[in-house]
Amino acid sequence: MSDKSTITLSINSHDHAIAVEPRRTLADAIREDCGQTGTHIGCEHGICGACTVIVDGEPVRSCLMFAVQADGKKIRTVEGLANGDTLHPMQQAFMDNHGLQCGFCTPGFLMLAVGVLEREPDISDDDLLDVLSSNLCRCTGYQNIIKAVRAAAKEMRGK
Amino acid sequence: MTARTKGTGLKWVGRAIRRLEDPALVAGQGHFTADLPATHWVRFLRSPVAAGAIGKIAAPKGAHVVTAADLKGVKPILPMLHKFNYKPVCQPVLADGVVRFVGEAIAAVVAASEEDAEDIVDLIEVEFGDATPVVDARDALREGAPQIHAEAPGNVILEGKVKTAGFDEVWNGAHKIVAVDVRSHRQNATPMEARAAHAVYDAASGRITLTCTTQMPHLMRTAIADVLGIPESDLRVIAPDVGGGFGQKMSLCAEYVVVVWLARKLKSSVAWTEDRRENLIASFHSRDQYIALEGAFDRQAKLIALKSDIVSNVGAYSCFPTTSGVEPLMAMAEMPGPYDVQQYQCLARGVLTNTCTMAAYRGVSRPIITLTLERLMDKAAAAFAIDPVDIRRRNLIDTFPYTSATGLVYDEASYKETLEMAVEAIDVPAFRMRQKQARAQGRHLGIGFATFSERTGYGSPAFAARGMAITPGWETVILTVDPSGFVEARIGSSPHGQGLRTTLAQIIADELGVTPDLIKVIHGDTDRAPYGWGTFASRSLVISGGATLIAARKVRAKLIKIASTMLEAAPGDIVLEDGAARVAGTDRSVSIAKLAREAYTQTHRFNGEIEPGLTETGTYDPPGTFSNACHVAVVDVDVETGRVRIEKYLVAEDAGRIINPMIAEGQVHGGIAQGIGNALLEEIIYDESGGILTANLADYMPPTAREMPPVELHHMETPSTQSITKAKGLGEGGTIGAPAAVINAINDALTPFGVAIDEIPATPQRIRAALRAAGKAA
Numbered sequence: 047m048s049d050k051s052t053i054t055l056s057i058n059s060h061d062h063a064i065a066v067e068p069r070r071t072l073a074d075a076i077r078e079d080c081g082q083t084g085t086h087i088g089c090e091h092g093i094c095g096a097c098t099v100i101v102d103g104e105p106v107r108s109c110l111m112f113a114v115q116a117d118g119k120k121i122r123t124v125e126g127l128a129n130g131d132t133l134h135p136m137q138q139a140f141m142d143n144h145g146l147q148c149g150f151c152t153p154g155f156l157m158l159a160v161g162v163l164e165r166e167p168d169i170s171d172d173d174l175l176d177v178l179s180s181n182l183c184r185c186t187g188y189q190n191i192i193k194a195v196r197a198a199a200k201e202m203r204g205k
Numbered sequence: 206m207t208a209r210t211k212g213t214g215l216k217w218v219g220r221a222i223r224r225l226e227d228p229a230l231v232a233g234q235g236h237f238t239a240d241l242p243a244t245h246w247v248r249f250l251r252s253p254v255a256a257g258a259i260g261k262i263a264a265p266k267g268a269h270v271v272t273a274a275d276l277k278g279v280k281p282i283l284p285m286l287h288k289f290n291y292k293p294v295c296q297p298v299l300a301d302g303v304v305r306f307v308g309e310a311i312a313a314v315v316a317a318s319e320e321d322a323e324d325i326v327d328l329i330e331v332e333f334g335d336a337t338p339v340v341d342a343r344d345a346l347r348e349g350a351p352q353i354h355a356e357a358p359g360n361v362i363l364e365g366k367v368k369t370a371g372f373d374e375v376w377n378g379a380h381k382i383v384a385v386d387v388r389s390h391r392q393n394a395t396p397m398e399a400r401a402a403h404a405v406y407d408a409a410s411g412r413i414t415l416t417c418t419t420q421m422p423h424l425m426r427t428a429i430a431d432v433l434g435i436p437e438s439d440l441r442v443i444a445p446d447v448g449g450g451f452g453q454k455m456s457l458c459a460e461y462v463v464v465v466w467l468a469r470k471l472k473s474s475v476a477w478t479e480d481r482r483e484n485l486i487a488s489f490h491s492r493d494q495y496i497a498l499e500g501a502f503d504r505q506a507k508l509i510a511l512k513s514d515i516v517s518n519v520g521a522y523s524c525f526p527t528t529s530g531v532e533p534l535m536a537m538a539e540m541p542g543p544y545d546v547q548q549y550q551c552l553a554r555g556v557l558t559n560t561c562t563m564a565a566y567r568g569v570s571r572p573i574i575t576l577t578l579e580r581l582m583d584k585a586a587a588a589f590a591i592d593p594v595d596i597r598r599r600n601l602i603d604t605f606p607y608t609s610a611t612g613l614v615y616d617e618a619s620y621k622e623t624l625e626m627a628v629e630a631i632d633v634p635a636f637r638m639r640q641k642q643a644r645a646q647g648r649h650l651g652i653g654f655a656t657f658s659e660r661t662g663y664g665s666p667a668f669a670a671r672g673m674a675i676t677p678g679w680e681t682v683i684l685t686v687d688p689s690g691f692v693e694a695r696i697g698s699s700p701h702g703q704g705l706r707t708t709l710a711q712i713i714a715d716e717l718g719v720t721p722d723l724i725k726v727i728h729g730d731t732d733r734a735p736y737g738w739g740t741f742a743s744r745s746l747v748i749s750g751g752a753t754l755i756a757a758r759k760v761r762a763k764l765i766k767i768a769s770t771m772l773e774a775a776p777g778d779i780v781l782e783d784g785a786a787r788v789a790g791t792d793r794s795v796s797i798a799k800l801a802r803e804a805y806t807q808t809h810r811f812n813g814e815i816e817p818g819l820t821e822t823g824t825y826d827p828p829g830t831f832s833n834a835c836h837v838a839v840v841d842v843d844v845e846t847g848r849v850r851i852e853k854y855l856v857a858e859d860a861g862r863i864i865n866p867m868i869a870e871g872q873v874h875g876g877i878a879q880g881i882g883n884a885l886l887e888e889i890i891y892d893e894s895g896g897i898l899t900a901n902l903a904d905y906m907p908p909t910a911r912e913m914p915p916v917e918l919h920h921m922e923t924p925s926t927q928s929i930t931k932a933k934g935l936g937e938g939g940t941i942g943a944p945a946a947v948i949n950a951i952n953d954a955l956t957p958f959g960v961a962i963d964e965i966p967a968t969p970q971r972i973r974a975a976l977r978a979a980g981k982a983a
Contacts, residue, residue, distance in 0.1 A: 067320070069320070077240070082233075083233075083237070083239075083240035084234065084235075085233070086239075086397075086398070086448070087239070088398065088399075089901070089902050090480055090481060091481060091902060091903065093901065093902040093903050094397060096397055123233065124231075125232070125233045127233075128232060133228075133231065133232070137231040137232065140227070140231050141223050141224070141227040141228070142223065144224070144867045144868065144870075144871045146227060146230055146231065147449075147702035147704070147871060147875060148396070148398070148449040148701055148702030149226070149227075149231075149235050149448070150237065150396075150397045150398040150446075150448025150449060151397045152230055152231060153233050156231065175910055175911060178909075178910040179909035179910040179911035179912075181909075182397060182902065182907055182909060183397065184395055184396055184397050184449050184451070184875070184878075184907060185449055185702050185875045186871060186874060186878075187871075187873075187874030187876070187877055187878035187913055187916065187939070188874075188908075188909070188913045189874045189913065189915070190871060190874065191910065192910060
């Protein structure tokens with residue numbers, strides 16, 4: 047199991063040259079090999095979505111992707127959402143609408159919502175609910191997450 | 206999002222300000238335990254069998270494997286209760302000679318990476334002796350059932366009994382007796398962050414710093430030091446950002462003891478991050494109960510006596526610090542709920558089985574007792590042919606203070622008022638019309654009510670009444686204004702999502718006349734925070750908030766004293782506002798920052814009348830205060846599939862003075878979601894051999910955004926006289942009310958079929974089975 051492959055993960059436009067075992071998940075590589083611990087791991091089964099990141103424009107569960115599969119692809123994580131000191135509208139909306147409590151699932155929800163809204167800015171409320179039901183939050187009861195994402199969607203469309 | 210400070214003279218308390226916690230968390234800059242790097246990684250070898258003697262353990266050559274035999278001098282975990290015929294049972298930190306549930310840790314494997322440790326775990330072979338496990342509490346009570354611990358014959362670890370004087374006479378004179386049997390299946394609190402521990406040895410001091418997912422860092426320090434036999438001063442415990450707890454993280458985890466032991470032995474850093482499967486099978490479980498409840502009513506449908514038999518499956522060991530008593534004793538003490546009933550008889554037993562240990566989970570028994578009592582009320586309403594709302598009107602407490610049959614003192618609340626508020630908001634007559642029309646079209650709508658009391662913010666006497674060897678209760682806050690004028694509150698509570706940094710800052714801001722963003726609330730570090738009990742039992746805002754207010758008033762008094770010297774004005778004429786002390790009605794003022802600087806650097810000017818520095822301590826240990834609410838669920842039950850859709854959910858709640866309405870509403874929302882999971886979805890299922898069939902989040906199903914109905918909240922504020930901030934706790938209410946409201950609604954919807962759903966979760970299978978048994982929806 048110790049044969050390692052050398053790959054380059056491009057995370058938030060920074061290249062990380064790392065050597066990983068083939069079985070290394072993208073989630074573990076992002077966190078441990080690249081030190082970007084904003085992406086969280088909640089289940090490693092692809093169910094809770096806490097580890098959601100954006101790979102080449104698509105939200106993916108980074109616990110279900112091997113790091114070697116992401117070699118050379120453009121990865122975006124929560125650390126890359128803000129523009130300098132200016133928060134992304136989605137981050138701001140989560141704060142404004144109390145869309146987080148413990149904050150553990152939050153990076154996954156942010157990346158899921160941003161990834162989907164960038165591709166589909168005019169998504170219907172009902173389809174958005176389907177999208178958001180792919181991640182788990184245990185604190186908020188989702189009401190404020192839904193409110194936050196709808197508010198951010200409006201803001202993102204306006205730009 | 207309205208300000209509720211009108212007439213209170215408060216500027217920050219009552220406002221829905223944004224949380225101070227959030228900027229780091231939305232940026233991915235939070236600090237969670239699993240983010241820390243370590244030299245050594247641990248994986249636990251967990252038992253695949255529910256019962257049996259451990260035979261030979263064969264590990265690959267060269268593997269670093271630690272078993273009970275290696276842990277010489279490490280004491281077992283021994284939680285204590287001094288009442289209720291409690292039988293102390295020991296839990297070795299690693300299984301010692303025998304295993305008692307699937308998932309129990311038998312060995313710790315240490316390697317340079319998690320993956321390597323996991324590979325080694327897979328290669329270890331363990332022999333087990335044959336043994337018959339017992340999984341269900343009623344089976345464990347049967348004559349001849351396997352014994353889980355020799356110390357607890359018949360598997361009964363504790364037995365609580367209550368019988369009020371004159372009970373029999375009242376019971377025998379009743380007009381009607383109504384009965385309900387409720388079965389609550391087992392749940393896992395399922396915080397999104399599973400457990401994790403990281404211990405690092407400091408060669409210079411010989412100390413260990415344990416960073417871990419816990420709700421009570423100081424008690425973890427005390428408990429781990431006790432078990433390892435080391436001075437507490439050699440251990441620092443840090444609870445960094447903690448990804449939810451809901452009670453699961455308030456008990457001592459045996460795994461944490463092993464991690465600290467290893468860090469001491471290896472003189473290095475050692476980490477363990479639990480995976481989801483481990484969390485679901487081997488962290489703490491809850492809610493596995495049978496409750497039989499009977500109510501005696503007079504001719505006017507007034508409840509006059511209650512009789513209950515509570516059987517709580519406590520799993521294989523007793524949890525520390527609350528012990529196995531946490532569920533059965535809570536159920537026994539609080540069964541009468543919000544109703545006026547002075548005669549009560551109860552038998553509450555905690556029963557050991559070959560299952561994962563039970564511990565606290567948000568609401569602790571009250572979701573189940575509320576469900577049971579509210580089912581009883583609906584059944585009684587049917588028996589008397591009166592409306593469910595009407596029977597509640599006739600029985601809710603409305604005189605305060607009220608002393609319950611179990612001796613609890615209820616402070617002023619609004620049981621009837623919140624019921625009426627909810628009834629009006631939901632428009633019951635309109636719903637009944639709609640229900641009738643829907644039934645004519647073959648759709649089955651139902652409405653369910655749940656009224657309940659939520660005991661919150663209770664101090665040490667409440668825990669002493671349970672006979673606990675450890676009586677958590679009080680909290681201490683140390684409040685400092687530093688020489689630059691910034692304010693730091695160090696607190697013993699340990700929030701993990703509740704927004705306490707923000708709400709405490711709001712309380713301080715009003716006392717000191719500064720803005721909340723200048724106030725830092727420091728928690729979760731035994732080296733920096735004063736000893737305290739942490740965050741659980743809807744206590745932190747009441748108790749830590751009270752201690753904060755006490756400390757802030759002292760600091761305020763001192764600031765005013767210094768200002769009166771500097772401004773040469775009477776203390777009574779000085780107001781603190783907008784970051785300054787001002788002589789009322791004048792433009793003479795001095796900034797708080799300047800006052801603070803003087804307090805440290807110009808003490809010679811105080812003529813020895815003012816102590817140097819600007820630090821004050823507040824400690825608070827209140828008796829407890831009762832929040833209350835009425836929940837209403839409207840459901841649509843598909844009788845063909847058994848699927849339940851919650852159309853609407855409405856809450857009328859009263860938690861006293863609300864410090865931050867946005868945060869309060871968030872707590873209610875989150876609680877309701879967990880209650881809905883409890884009512885419809887979540888169940889830890891054991892097979893007969895004690896294996897767990899629900900070991901991932903696809904099989905154990907917390908609700909998603911799809912299952913959550915829109916929630917409509919209505920508020921009342923009955924300021925508490927038992928809490929100096931006038932605030933009551935509200936962290937558990939949502940979870941407490943939701944199962945009862947949802948299950949009553951399902952039963953209302955199914956009235957035409959003559960079935961009773963008294964088992965949670967009410968899965969489609971259970972609803973279909975009940976309908977099939979009734980023979981009306983085959």
